[in-house]
Amino acid sequence: MPWNLYYSERNILEKELKQLSPLHRLAFAASICERFLPNYSAYVKENGHGNPMVLRNALDEAWLVVQGNSANAETINSLIQNCEALPADEDREETYKYEAFMTVAAICYMLSACLEPTPQNVAQVAYMAEDIIFETIEVERDIANPGCSKNMTFDEMEKDAANHPFWIKEAAKQNNDFQKLKEVKTFNQNFIESFRKSSVRDGKSMIDLY
Numbered sequence: 001m002p003w004n005l006y007y008s009e010r011n012i013l014e015k016e017l018k019q020l021s022p023l024h025r026l027a028f029a030a031s032i033c034e035r036f037l038p039n040y041s042a043y044v045k046e047n048g049h050g051n052p053m054v055l056r057n058a059l060d061e062a063w064l065v066v067q068g069n070s071a072n073a074e075t076i077n078s079l080i081q082n083c084e085a086l087p088a089d090e091d092r093e094e095t096y097k098y099e100a101f102m103t104v105a106a107i108c109y110m111l112s113a114c115l116e117p118t119p120q121n122v123a124q125v126a127y128m129a130e131d132i133i134f135e136t137i138e139v140e141r142d143i144a145n146p147g148c149s150k151n152m153t154f155d156e157m158e159k160d161a162a163n164h165p166f167w168i169k170e171a172a173k174q175n176n177d178f179q180k181l182k183e184v185k186t187f188n189q190n191f192i193e194s195f196r197k198s199s200v201r202d203g204k205s206m207i208d209l210y
Helices: 007-017 022-047 052-066 073-084 097-115 119-144 154-161 165-183 189-197
Strands: none
Touching: 007 119, 022 052, 022 097, 022 119, 022 165, 022 189, 052 073, 052 097, 052 189, 073 097, 097 119, 119 154, 119 165
């Protein structure tokens, strides 16, 4: 591409996505969403409530659209409503609550993109990955050195984040996926299955939750 996840380069991603067909764009976003799902599973394990299958079913529907099935607006909107009902009580202190909210939001963006697979809509899913990684690194930084982030400019925090393994791995994965999609004009079942399986390694999310 190359797409480095920088906030200042978001316009680059949208321009690059214009090179892909609508279905190729959706495959790019669906791969990212697969790396979001383990975040919600971690939330459920820690807090003892929630239903990961709601998100799994929603993403499975998105993959059917990638395969060429028509996106049914009624079905998609119903799945969005089901997903939006999942987030935890905002007033309750829970482990991985932020990660759960971000995962739900990413899946909802994915579903919306199924109805309108514009570069801008698809890019929102990638931006969610960027945001959750950036926030996770900021928390890690401030745990190691309390208050450190408050003394840094945004550009300094972004440059610091860009050297973190989470950021490096996700940027590399998105660029690799994009290149694969550029090289394949039409999808067949074998490609989609292989592409989907390669979305997640070791069952972990982009921030190593599972």
